[in-house]
Amino acid sequence: MLNWQCLTFGELTTTQLYALVQARINVFVVEQNCPYPELDDKDTQAGVRHLLGYENGDIVAYARLLPPGLSYPSVSIGRVLTTSQCRGSGQGYTLIEKALAYCAEYWPEQDIEIGAQEHLAGFYGKFGFTPTSTMYLEDGIPHIDMKLTR
Template sequence: MMQWQCLGFDELTTQQLYDVLKLRVDVFVVEQHCPYPEIDGHDTAEGVHHLMAYEDGVLMAYLRLLPAGLTYDAVSIGRVMTSEAARGRGLGHELMQQGLYFAEQLWPGQAIEIGAQSHLQGYYGRFGFTPFSEEYLEDGIPHIDMRLTKNQSAA
């Protein structure tokens, strides 16, 4: 059974921090052959939360929730990933649903912006994200900025 946790940096155990950094390097640096500054200083910033899904003590999925003004003018979700062992089970969709749920709990009614790898535009579109930039290269990988606008009157 998947166990979900959404924690601030100071709430992470040493083991959780290791698990997160290892999975992020495994997926984004090794698997995608993209050497880039993975440890970017945002993990420890005030208001940042780390959403993790563990199964039998193994980190299977992760994303990072960032408050407005840190990477975008709006709230942001980044570092969205599932472990290779978890793929094909729908966990990526559950991860995004959980991420959107926690973003709404942390920052009710606020828009969310992401820097999506361009080939995942359709995936994020299923959650209501729409592009608002031209395609650009980030660390040698085509990206596009996307936004999910919330109904502000419901807040």
């Protein structure tokens, strides 16, 4: 069972910030062999929340929750990851459930849009997300936009 925290940028300790950036780079840049601008100026914006899932003191699950108008017209969830040590344990489902619950708390009854890796469309579909675009390449990886209507 993971321990969860959902914090603003200002609430993160330097150690937490280091660990979450390290996890994002390890998954998205190293594992997926996808160099891209990881620090995109969204982490520090007003209203952004960082959802951290801890196991034995290490971040093993993470998602960034963004207010409307920052990435999409609606609320958005991005930078969704589970580390290799956590995959296959069902924690990805728990991560999305937690992310959706926090979005409902911070932005009640608002739609949520995501840019999902195309191969995960079925996973997000289990939570009610439906495709709103055709496949497009983002940093060389097939993606699809999806929306959860509330």
